[in-house]
Structure formats: structure tokens, C-alpha cells
Amino acid sequence: MVDKGVEKARTKLMQRQVYLKVDFDFTVDEAAFFYSYNGRDWNMFGGKLAMRYTIPHFMGYRFAIFNYATKQTGGYVDVDFFRFADRLTGTGTSADLKAYLTESEIELSGDPETVCEFGILINEVPGNESIYGIHASLVIPEELAVIGVDVHEKNLNATKVELEPKDGRYDMMIYNTGGQPLVL
Structure with missing residues (x-):
């Protein structure tokens, strides 16, 4: 300072x-x-x-x-x-939970088989509370398509990922089908 x-x-x-x-x-x-x-x-x-x-x-x-x-x-x-x-x-x-992308840019290629990975950083969970789901809205250029989302099990114990195209964006929901909290 x-x-x-x-x-x-x-x-x-x-x-x-x-x-x-x-x-x-x-x-x-x-x-x-x-x-x-x-x-x-x-x-x-x-x-x-x-x-x-x-x-x-x-x-x-x-x-x-x-x-x-x-x-x-x-x-x-x-x-x-x-x-x-x-x-x-x-x-x-x-005690607001916040999430951020770990990369500000993702490099793309013309190869349709290219897989792009990006991380989401979540700040510390407030108090001793539990998280039961993560909802994100992704805006993707129309030239690209999202074909799936994989969650790294060592980082998050989610059992279900839903991805739905909606009004020019993708809505993503990550949760456990049995109702258990996510372990970050």
C-alpha cells in the first residue's frame, strides 16, 4: 500500500x-x-x-x-x-457463495474433436453449510456446440450433470440424485 x-x-x-x-x-x-x-x-x-x-x-x-x-x-x-x-x-x-472461471480464455481449434477444459473456482462454503447443487449459465458462440460436461470426481462428488440449450445459452445443473450434499 x-x-x-x-x-x-x-x-x-x-x-x-x-x-x-x-x-x-x-x-x-x-x-x-x-x-x-x-x-x-x-x-x-x-x-x-x-x-x-x-x-x-x-x-x-x-x-x-x-x-x-x-x-x-x-x-x-x-x-x-x-x-x-x-x-x-x-x-x-x-456469506455469499461465489464461483469463477479459472481461465479468462480458452484456445479453440478447427478440429471438431477438440475437447476444451476449464475449471470453476468456488470460494469457501459459508459457515458449516452444505451445497446441494450448482447451477451455471454458459454463453457459447453459435459456431460451437457443447456436447457434454464431465465433472472430475477427485474435485466434486456429483452424480448428475444436466445440460440444456436455452435461448442462446446452455443451462447447466450439477447435483447428486440421492439428495446428498456435494463434497467440494
Whole structure:
């Protein structure tokens, strides 16, 4: 974390995916910064930012996520979403289950026998709850066809995968036929 050109905090990331959050408290004009590895348990990062407002040329506070190379030229930051909410959450957060594709691109070929694989990363299951199904909607270009979905048993113990073309997309449902929860 850098403030006015001075590094205020640094941490080594323990995994490739990290969640970032800023709580802006406009009642006391302060902002607090947090990071998380699962989108649920948050660690405060650096000190609080005192937001000062001046009337001569008020522009408000702007924020961004960017890559700042310190050892060699290059690098990038891949941001999957940017969300706003009207409440402060501090080191807690809502227990929403979220899923993300692990690849941003899939390379295709002209061979109709080509099999494309992609992974879905699911954040930590909230509390001690169980997941009984996963529903996804896939938008696939009309030049391509999805002929099936396989679930890797070592990652997920699902017994049933349904895939249904619907209004230019594919709806996919993964679950166990006996009603048991999925084990991730």
C-alpha cells in the first residue's frame, strides 16, 4: 500500500486469487483497506486513510486497482468484478457463495474433436453449510456446440450433470440424485 509515494504496508500473497475491499466511512471521513483469500475472512491492510475534503477544488476521492512493478518492467492485474455496497463490513462479510472461471480464455481449434477444459473456482462454503447443487449459465458462440460436461470426481462428488440449450445459452445443473450434499 502506497500513500503519497511512501510505502505504508506490504504483504506476500499466499495464493493467486485475492479479494480486496475498501470500507469508506463518510461519517468520520476515513477509509479502511482489507484483503481476503476466500471472500469471507478479511485482514486489515495498512492504516486508515483520513479523507480530507477541501472546498477550493473539490473532486472527491477516486480509487483504482493497478499493477505497480517495483523490480522489473511488466506484469498485470486481472480484476473479475468491482462491486459497491451501502454498508461497512470491516473484517466480516456476507456469506455469499461465489464461483469463477479459472481461465479468462480458452484456445479453440478447427478440429471438431477438440475437447476444451476449464475449471470453476468456488470460494469457501459459508459457515458449516452444505451445497446441494450448482447451477451455471454458459454463453457459447453459435459456431460451437457443447456436447457434454464431465465433472472430475477427485474435485466434486456429483452424480448428475444436466445440460440444456436455452435461448442462446446452455443451462447447466450439477447435483447428486440421492439428495446428498456435494463434497467440494
